[in-house]
Amino acid sequence: xxxxxxxxxxxxxxxxxxxxxxxxxxxxxxxxxxxxxxxxxxxxxxxxxxxxxxxxxxxxxxxxxxxxxxxxxxxxxxxxxxxxxxxxxxxxxxxxxxxxxxxxxxxxxxxxxxxxxxxxxxxxxxxxxxxxxxxxxxxxxxxxxxxxxxxxxxxxxxxxxxxxxxxxxxxxxxxxxxxxxxxxxxxxxxxxxxxxxxxxxxxxxxxxxxxxxxxxxxxxxxxxxxxxxxxxxxxxxxxxxxxxxxxxxxxxxxxxxxxxxxxxxxxxxxxxxxxxxxxxxxxxxxxxxxxxxxxxxxxxxxxxxxxxxxxxxxxxxxxxxxxxxxxxxxxxxxxxxxxxxxxxxxxxxxxxxxxxxxxxxxxxxxxxxxxxxxxxxxxxxxxxxxxxxxxxxxxxxxxxxxxxxxxxxxxxxxxxxxxxxxxxxxxxxxxxxxxxxxxxxxxxxxxxxxxxxxxxxxxxxxxxxxxxxxxxxxxxxxxxxxxxxxxxxxxxxxxxxxxxxxxxxxxxxxxxxxxxxxxxxxxxxxxxxxxxxxxxxxxxxxxxxxxxxxxxxxxxxxxxxxxxxxxxxxxxxxxxxxxxxxxxxxxxxxxxxxxxxxxxxxxxxxxxxxxxxxxxxxxxxxxxxxxxxxxxxxxxxxxxxxxxxxxxxxxxxxxxxxxxxxxxxxxxxxxxxxxxxxxxxxxxxxxxxxxxxxxxxxxxxxxxxxxxxxxxxxxxxxxxxxxxxxxxxxxxxxxxxxxxxxxxx
Numbered sequence: 001x002x003x004x005x006x007x008x009x010x011x012x013x014x015x016x017x018x019x020x021x022x023x024x025x026x027x028x029x030x031x032x033x034x035x036x037x038x039x040x041x042x043x044x045x046x047x048x049x050x051x052x053x054x055x056x057x058x059x060x061x062x063x064x065x066x067x068x069x070x071x072x073x074x075x076x077x078x079x080x081x082x083x084x085x086x087x088x089x090x091x092x093x094x095x096x097x098x099x100x101x102x103x104x105x106x107x108x109x110x111x112x113x114x115x116x117x118x119x120x121x122x123x124x125x126x127x128x129x130x131x132x133x134x135x136x137x138x139x140x141x142x143x144x145x146x147x148x149x150x151x152x153x154x155x156x157x158x159x160x161x162x163x164x165x166x167x168x169x170x171x172x173x174x175x176x177x178x179x180x181x182x183x184x185x186x187x188x189x190x191x192x193x194x195x196x197x198x199x200x201x202x203x204x205x206x207x208x209x210x211x212x213x214x215x216x217x218x219x220x221x222x223x224x225x226x227x228x229x230x231x232x233x234x235x236x237x238x239x240x241x242x243x244x245x246x247x248x249x250x251x252x253x254x255x256x257x258x259x260x261x262x263x264x265x266x267x268x269x270x271x272x273x274x275x276x277x278x279x280x281x282x283x284x285x286x287x288x289x290x291x292x293x294x295x296x297x298x299x300x301x302x303x304x305x306x307x308x309x310x311x312x313x314x315x316x317x318x319x320x321x322x323x324x325x326x327x328x329x330x331x332x333x334x335x336x337x338x339x340x341x342x343x344x345x346x347x348x349x350x351x352x353x354x355x356x357x358x359x360x361x362x363x364x365x366x367x368x369x370x371x372x373x374x375x376x377x378x379x380x381x382x383x384x385x386x387x388x389x390x391x392x393x394x395x396x397x398x399x400x401x402x403x404x405x406x407x408x409x410x411x412x413x414x415x416x417x418x419x420x421x422x423x424x425x426x427x428x429x430x431x432x433x434x435x436x437x438x439x440x441x442x443x444x445x446x447x448x449x450x451x452x453x454x455x456x457x458x459x460x461x462x463x464x465x466x467x468x469x470x471x472x473x474x475x476x477x478x479x480x481x482x483x484x485x486x487x488x489x490x491x492x493x494x495x496x497x498x499x500x501x502x503x504x505x506x507x508x509x510x511x512x513x514x515x516x517x518x519x520x521x522x523x524x525x526x527x528x529x530x531x532x533x534x535x536x537x538x539x540x541x542x543x544x545x546x547x548x549x550x551x552x553x554x555x556x557x558x559x560x561x562x563x564x565x566x567x568x569x570x571x572x573x574x575x576x577x578x579x580x581x582x583x584x585x586x587x588x589x590x591x592x593x594x595x596x597x598x599x600x601x602x603x604x605x606x607x608x609x610x611x612x613x614x615x616x617x618x619x620x621x622x623x624x625x626x627x628x629x630x631x632x633x634x635x636x637x638x639x640x641x642x643x644x645x646x647x648x649x650x651x652x653x654x655x656x657x658x659x660x661x662x663x664x665x666x667x668x669x670x671x672x673x674x675x676x677x678x679x680x681x682x683x684x685x686x687x688x689x690x691x692x693x694x695x696x697x698x699x700x701x702x703x704x705x706x707x708x709x710x711x712x713x714x715x716x717x718x719x720x721x722x723x724x725x726x727x728x729x730x731x732x733x734x735x736x737x738x739x740x741x742x743x744x745x
Contacts, residue, residue, distance in 0.1 A: 023304065029296055040286060048275065049244055049256065056258035056271040057242070059192065063181050067264040070170070070180075071142055073104045074156045078168045081111065082160055097121050105180075106170040107151075111158075113166040114138065123171065125153065137167040144265050150174035150203055177203045181269075190273040197237050197266055205272075233259055237268050246275065325397045327375050328382035333404065336396035337455040340406050343392055344451035352448045353415055354455075355405035356462035357385075360440040360474060362401035377439070384426045388418065403441075404459055410447055416477050419443055423475060442466050443477035464488070491547050497533065498544075498553050502560060506533050509564045510732035511582070513742065514703055514723045517716060522742050523723055524581045524703075526617070527565045528732045529557065554587040555596075561585075562600055565614065566607035568735055573608070577739070583615035583647055591635055601642040611643025615668065619649045629663060636664055647703070651691075661698060669695055670725070673706025679715050689719050 077100050084093045093111075101109045101121045108122025116129050125147060128134055133143030137155040145153040155169040172180065181192050181203060191205040226247045236243045240261040248254055254275035262269050323335035331339075344352060359365075359381070366374040378397065385395035385403060394406040409415045419441075427438050444466025446458050465480035472478060501507060507529055514524035531539040548554040565582050572579055590596045604614060616639055618632075639646045647668035648661075661669070675688050688704075695702045704716050707726030716724060730741055 025300065029300075030293060034293070036289070045275075049246070052256050052258055052271070052273060053242075053244055056260055056269075059271055060242075060260035060262065060269050063192070063194075063269055064263050066180055067262065067267075070154050070172070071156065074154055074168055074170050077104070077109065077170075078156055078158050081168060082158060082165065094119075094121075101170075104170070105172070105176060107173045107176055108171045110153075110169040110171070111166060112169070114164055125171070128169075131155075134167055134169065137169070138164065140164070146202060147171070150177065150201075152177055152202070174203070178205070190271055192272075193270045194262070195237070195268045195270060197240070197261075197268060199234065199237065202267060237261070240266075325382075328379050328397050330382045330386060331394070331396045333396050333398045336394055336404055336406070337459075339394055340455045340458075343394075343406070344448060344455075347451065349449055349451060350410045350447055351408065351451075353405075353407045353409050354446045354448065354458045354462045355407060355415070355419070355477070356398075356444040356459065356466045357381075357403040357405065358442045358444075358463075358466055359401035359403075360442055380429070381426065381439070381441075384422060388422050388425070398459070402463070404462070412445075412447075412477070412479055415445055419477050420475065440474050442469065442474060444468075444480065445477050446480040461485075490543070494539070494544050494547055495551055495553070497536075498548070498556075501531065501533060502556065504534075506531060507557065507560060508532050509561065509568065509735055511735060511738040512725060512732040513730050513738070514725045515729045516723055517713075517721055520745065522578075522580060522745060524583065524615070525738065526583045526725060526732075527561055527585075529561050530732075549587060549589065552589060555589050555593060558585070558587055558590055559599070559603075562614075563603050563607075566604050566609050569609045569613055570607040573610075578742075579613060581613050581615045581645060583617045583645075585617045585619075585649065588619070591631060597635065597638050597642055597644075600644070604643075612645060615645035615647050617647045617649045617670070618666075633664060636666065640665070647701075661694070661700070666700060668701040668703060670703045670705050673726075676704065676707060676712045679712050685715060685719075688715075692719055692721060 077097075080096065081093070084096055097109045097111070097119075098121050101107070108120050108124075110118060110120040110124060110128070112118035112128055112134065118124060118128055125131065129138075131145045131153065133145035133153055133155045136143030137157045140157050140159070142157075143155045145155070147153055151171055151173045153169050153171050155167050158165040158168055181194060193201060193205050194203040195201055226245075229245050229247070233243060233245050237259060242258070242260045245257045245259070246255070247257070256273055256275050258271040260269045260271070323331055325332040340352075340354070359377075362374070362377075365377055378401065381403060382395065382397060385405060389395055389405075390408060393408055394404075396404050398404050407415060407418065409418065423439075423441060426441070444462045444464065446461040446465060448458060461480045461484070464484050465478040468478055468484060469476075508531075510528045510530050511525040512528060513522045514526065515521070516523045529541060529545075531541075531544055533539055545554070548557055562584050565584055569579065569582065600616075636646050645667045646665075647670060648664070648666045649670050650672045651669040669691075671688065671691060675684065675691075678684050679688075692702055701722055703723040703725055704712075704721050705725045707713055707716065707724050707728045709728065712726075713724065713728050730738075733741060
């Protein structure tokens with residue numbers, strides 16, 4: 001079955017890899033094709049705009065020349081006309097004007113005198129003398145007047161002998177002017193027209209086809225960029241500047257319009273061409289590229305569809321493998337987290353609770369009954385958990401023998417009641433078992449305060465609560481609160497401060513004397529550590545020793561204390577002070593490091609400390625595991641070989657103290673302070689007396705520690721206890737204070 005699952009998973013992985021590969025290939029080809037086409041279109045567009053700008057400038061110069069030529073032609077006619085008048089030949093004047101009208105392309109030529117008498121070869125406008133251009137010419141300047149239907153009247157003054165002799169005017173109608181501004185550029189498909197600087201049409205194109213009607217140029221322009229360009233064009237026209245404008249005409253044709261300021265009459269020339277006029281062939285190639293790209297995409301889409309069909313076909317089986325716990329058959333932790341995240345985000349704060357359940361002593365089940373029976377037990381637990389779930393509630397196995405519940409509850413009493421009921425059902429199978437075997441689930445819970453917190457964080461908090469059971473029964477659910485986090489944060493802070501404090505020597509040596517009762521002399525001392533941090537002040541050993549035991553820093557601290565003790569002894573020897581052994585506590589972690597005793601011996605040798613002056617104290621915790629016993633035996637022998645004394649601290653606090661005396665060759669035992677808490681009781685006195693008698697027979701020194709009262713001291717003196725350590729004589733003191741105290745004894 002496991003091989004089958006692995007095979008299915010492997011096939012699904014291959015399918016997903018192939019699917020991703022094809023998808024990436026399709027995307028890459030599509031992106032490359034589109035990018036190339038877009039770059040080509042951009043390049044062609046830039047070339048087109050540059051070409052249009054250049055040609056429009058040439059057209060502007062050409063039409064500017066044509067317009068200025070009209071005034072020049074009138075001036076030549078005017079000079080000849082004055083000569084004909086001087087000759088006083090009326091018929092010659094008429095003939096001359098008729099010929100010039102036809103040859104110069106005017107629709108009519110008009111001569112008017114200052115008194116209003118006029119002659120015309122064609123149509124004579126009404127109120128001729130009131131026209132703006134005629135008035136300008138009567139004042140001595142060339143003029144121009146826009147007549148109806150886009151006809152234009154050009155006029156020049158006739159000056160004879162410095163006097164105003166009249167005005168010569170020429171009319172060109174709309175068709176005539178259209179012919180004048182017509183250009184053969186852009187394969188004849190370009191249109192030109194003339195506007196004034198305010199945008200009013202003066203001469204419209206001769207043919208509004210093939211692609212737009214002038215009146216519809218700017219109709220329905222929703223593109224903000226085009227609107228901005230139109231506004232800029234209007235500003236440029238008013239300022240006599242040239243420019244280009246690209247837009248989509250009303251009929252959907254992409255159009256380029258060049259606007260160029262004419263030198264004549266402050267007019268503006270518009271030149272309009274289809275945007276694809278130049279890029280037509282290029283657009284064809286680009287279109288073919290898009291078609292080819294589309295075909296490739298369709299081909300790959302077909303392949304992807306086939307692969308997707310294959311993937312969809314096996315998806316459910318893959319999901320079952322991905323989201324199902326292989327042992328219990330229920331959902332696994334990953335699925336649990338995903339569903340919890342969805343549930344929490346639909347509900348207000350404090351609506352759900354995450355519960356961690358840990359099977360106590362589950363290893364014993366595997367070791368006693370086998371792994372198969374252990375798996376059956378896990379399945380039984382999962383079955384009971386699922387039976388007790390309500391709507392929108394979940395259960396899953398986390399890892400090993402740890403389970404998680406997601407309960408739609410927020411009242412601790414209600415949660416505890418449900419868990420107690422669940423535990424009762426869990427052990428119903430004992431009714432048919434002889435002897436019964438009771439399953440115990442240790443419980444920890446976290447009420448979801450913030451539904452957007454990571455579910456893994458919530459689970460960790462529930463597990464943290466489950467582990468913090470000090471002072472609670474096994475069947476009590478512990479609820480997580482902020483103090484747990486504060487404790488963890490404090491541990492992190494202390495861990496971070498350890499190495500800097502070690503370098504700054506913030507850890508201080510304190511010595512507590514061991515006094516011989518026979519004569520009151522100091523016969524030894526125990527080295528204790530105090531952490532005096534410059535910012536946090538005095539940090540108690542109970543706060544950092546267990547933490548450093550757990551994270552392994554205790555070995556560095558032990559080495560630091562050992563070195564400091566060697567320095568103290570070295571100084572005492574140099575100063576000629578009375579010397580006695582100092583005991584140093586040694587953590588069980590040190591015995592996992594090979595060669596640690598040789599290192600200590602090397603440090604003692606560097607400080608010239610004689611043998612027998614340093615006592616290594618071991619607590620009973622180093623003997624907790626049977627496999628450690630032989631190792632510790634060898635280590636104690638090594639201590640003696642290297643010149644160290646060995647003592648057993650907290651003797652009597654464990655259940656195997658007497659057995660330890662038999663197994664290990666220690667020099668001293670330190671009777672735990674709990675023996676003396678109720679020393680007035682006869683049984684307590686008898687126990688202590690027996691221990692002292694036993695140690696005497698074994699030739700092991702004894703130290704009664706934690707002695708604080710005269711009653712305790714009197715009793716110990718009465719039974720000839722050798723050494724006493726406790727507040728009755730002195731609390732632990734800094735080295736300098738200890739020296740002063742010892743001198744005073």
